[in-house]
Amino acid sequence: MxxxxxxxxxxxxxxxxxxxxxxxxxxxxxxxxxxxxxxxxxxxxxxxxxxxxxxxxxxxxxxxxxxxxxxxxxxxxxxxxxxxxxxxxxxxxxxxxxxxxxxxxxxxxxxxxxxxxxxxxxxxxxxxxxxxxxxxxxxxxxxxxxxxxxxxxxxxxxxxxxxxxxxxxxxxxxxxxxxxxxxxxxxxxxxxxxxxxxxxxxxxxxxxxxxxxxxxxxxxxxxxxxxxxxxxxxxxxxxxxxRTGEVYVRIITPDDDLARAALAELGIAAGYPVGGRLSALLPDPSIAPETIVSALVAAGARVRGFDIEGATLEDRFVALTGEGFDVAQ
Amino acid sequence: MSLNSVSTARSVPETDTGPASPSGGSLLRSELIVLFRRGRTLAMLGALAAIPIMIALAIKLSPAKLSAAKGPPFLDQVSNNGLFLVVTALLISLPLFLPLTIGVVAGDTIAGEASLGTLRYLLIAPAGRIRLLLVKYAGVAAFCFVGTAVVAITGTLVGLAFFPVGRVTLLSGDTVGIGEAIGRLSLVSSFVFVSLLGLSAIGLFISTLTVVPVGAMAATVVMSVVVQILDALPQLGWLHPWLFSHYWIDFADLLRQPISFASFGENALLQLGYIVVFGALAIGRFASKDVLS
CATH class of the missing domain: 3.40.50.300 (P-loop containing nucleotide triphosphate hydrolases)
Known part of the structure; x- marks a missing residue:
């Protein structure tokens, strides 16, 4: 199986x-x-x-x-x-x-x-x-x-x-x-x-x-x-x-608004930063990392860290059960 | 899912060293220990013991001799013969004090365990639902016995200490010796003990309906009060033989010569009926109940 x-x-x-x-x-x-x-x-x-x-x-x-x-x-x-x-x-x-x-x-x-x-x-x-x-x-x-x-x-x-x-x-x-x-x-x-x-x-x-x-x-x-x-x-x-085949991009930046806007233009929807770190699901894994970084820099976001990695259990959990404080009814 | 590696390494734990040695009496012994070591139980037994003491003090300290017409039956006889203190104390305890303490113990049986969160652990131990109910009922019955015995024994001791004791004049006018009198008092105490078993079964059933022990306790006590009021209404005469309190004061029959066991038998049969009916209701309710507390 x-x-x-x-x-x-x-x-x-x-x-x-x-x-x-x-x-x-x-x-x-x-x-x-x-x-x-x-x-x-x-x-x-x-x-x-x-x-x-x-x-x-x-x-x-x-x-x-x-x-x-x-x-x-x-x-x-x-x-x-x-x-x-x-x-x-x-x-x-x-x-x-x-x-x-x-x-x-x-x-x-x-x-x-x-x-x-x-x-x-x-x-x-x-x-x-x-x-x-x-x-x-x-x-x-x-x-x-x-x-x-x-x-x-x-x-x-x-x-x-x-x-x-x-x-x-x-x-x-x-x-x-x-x-x-x-x-x-x-x-x-x-x-x-x-x-x-x-x-x-x-x-x-x-x-x-x-x-x-x-x-x-x-x-x-x-x-x-x-x-x-x-x-x-x-x-x-x-x-x-x-292991679900999903890929996430993680960005450390103080300018999360600028970064989010730049990511949105690439079709990537990012949430709010956790611990200064933006995390977003890559809908299309063929987008090259350098494309994302140059888009961020062009938008004026200061990139202090950048990574592309597989899903953690937390990503899966949030994806499956939803985010936020709503207690399931 | 690859689980071959772990499943082969699994060692079956030994659940028992020898053949299964069912320790059925263990739970009952534990129930009695928990019940009778509990501060609340001891306080209630202390209060029951105080009843004959208070009656004795009241008689001893009041200057005038009571006329037979005033106060509860037998009260006027106590100063003549200390052994009547037992009868008086039981008569006073039976309508209210004993049902009150039994309401507390019986109402607490299942609801109390549920509110502490111990019910789920007893069930997954596993105690077995019907076995747990039987053990709980046995615990309440033991309390009925001990409660009655506390009143009777304190009454005897205080009666002997405070009042003259001699040959006892029975209700029929015959007199019997002290040995025979003590025998009669044991019978009266047994009668009172048996009288409480029906109410205990009702309390056990009510306790399976809720997780709030105070509610079950109050409901059981209210039942006992309501039934005694119904028993006092002459318009409901047809109902009276079915009320669990109907024969309660008939223990006087045991103080006549020749002794009559008719009311003892009728009372025992009635109480047995209550045990069967409410025991079955309790089992029916508890056996299928979702334990969510």
Whole structure:
């Protein structure tokens, strides 16, 4: 398969369940009243991958995750997780999954250790004999040992987030679903999560991580899907996502108005500068770089830097989900 | 998508070392620990314990002897025999204080977990939805038992400490020894405990309808008040045998000679009916509910 960018392209050929997929949804739909939160989503998460699930706020990422974990029922379509039909096989699949969904949720009046004991006791397959040791190991793995005995209401958001990850790691898992795992973490914590995800992936665990932070996905993931307004608009390996044949021109100039006008004459539409840098999609890659530079100079724009390069994940993301602050409806 | 390299490297984690050892009792034990270690629960039990103490102090400190006509039934008998303090305290707690505390505990069962965000983590653990409901109901029932026991035991201890205790004159006029009297009081306490189980099931059901625990608590308490008002309206006589509070004060039947278990049985059957109906409603609602909190 050369390209799996558009989800719709892959559907027809993949109707048979694929054992190599940790998560597989076909035509997944979730409707709340009249609102279509998830619309015909076809996710294919390969086993062993670190899969980034990208999308603006409100695009339906968390709703999709809730359906995957059986917290909410799908309105239509099929879901297979770890090769098993969901939600029929929920009881046998869920023990193999560790998850952090929409932020941590804990009893504020209990200590970190007591909270993990409580949630572990809900898992019928978790042995009470090893519980204390497993709780201790999970707290150690997320760097919370020092605060294990403190009540959770005294925890910072970052500490609760770590405790949430520790809960996902209480048992050996085959799949980890982490919804915005670095939310509320300091830069140090963000790095630790990244390292943790890499080490889990090295153990062969599939990690499905949702985020709206592109850098995070770019640093951690092998695969990604982009969701926008309830639909998957792109899916594949990170390289496949970036490699679209599109070429961008980047110009560093203090005279962005002049430069924009000059580019417009060449048929290139540039947006507003970010960090003193203009960025624009080259509609026609045959336009020579020197043509652009001389046009800029002729227009009186001081060119301090110039580059022509392929799309970054951010370019793709913005192209797919739109720019600006509009939260998807 | 090339995933051959990763998929071959995948090591299947061992989910269990031996054969699956289901630890079904674990969740119930954890539920009871969380419930009874919680400050709020302890405060409510403390308030229940204060009821017999307050009654005892009021009787002890009031100079005039009460006439039998005034105040709640049995109150005038307490100064003659301390064991009647238990009956008086249960009688006073049953219409309001016990339903109030049970409203708090039962209303909190599912809605409380939802508002803390722990419900989704219990479900993906996975606790199992029906198992979670059963454990939650068992927790409320345990609270009903402990709440009643706290009133009864405090009543006994305070009664013994403050008032003379001797042979007890029953409502039928017969007298029985202390041993027999304590047995009767245990029966009365069991009657009160059983009386609360129907309301507990209603509270559990209401709790599955919302993510706002205070709302579920208030609604459960309101239910108990409304039903008792309906039970007091003679025009609604046809409805009375179906109201869960209908037999509540009939525990007096256990204080007669010969002892009559008829109202105990009718009450238990009625409460069982409420448990079945509202338990089924709770399961029906919760089993298919989208957990979005």
């Amino acid at each position: 050369t390209s799996t960018i558009a989800a719709s392209e892959t559907v027809e050929s993949m109707t048979a369940p694929d054992a190599a997929l940790a998560i597989e949804t076909r035509g997944l739909v979730k409707r709340f009243g009249t609102q279509l939160a998830v619309n015909d989503v076809n996710l294919s998460v390969p086993r062993g991958s670190v899969f980034g699930f990208l999308g603006p706020n409100g695009s339906g990422k968390t709703t999709t995750i809730r359906v995957l974990l059986g917290l909410a029922a799908a309105t239509g379509g099929s879901v297979r997780v770890l090769g098993e039909e969901m939600p029929d096989r929920l009881a046998s699949v869920l023990p193999r999954i560790g998850a952090l969904v929409e932020g941590p949720g804990f009893y504020p009046f209990l200590s970190g250790t007591a909270n993990l004991h409580r949630l572990d006791s809900a898992d019928r397959f978790a042995s009470p004999a090893t519980r204390t040791a497993r709780v201790k190991a999970a707290l150690e793995r997320v760097g919370l040992s020092h605060a294990a005995g403190k009540k959770v209401h005294a925890y910072s958001l970052g500490m609760k987030q770590r405790l949430g990850i520790a809960n996902a790691l209480l048992m050996p898992r085959e799949l980890l679903v982490l919804d915005e795992p670095t939310n509320g973490l300091d830069p140090q914590g963000t790095r630790e999560v990244r390292t943790l995800v890499r080490s889990l992936a090295a153990d062969g665990i599939t990690v499905f991580v949702s985020s709206h932070l592109l850098d995070e996905i770019e640093l951690m993931c092998t695969h990604a899907a982009v969701m926008s307004v309830g639909r998957i608009v792109a899916q594949g390996t990170l390289d496949e996502l970036r």
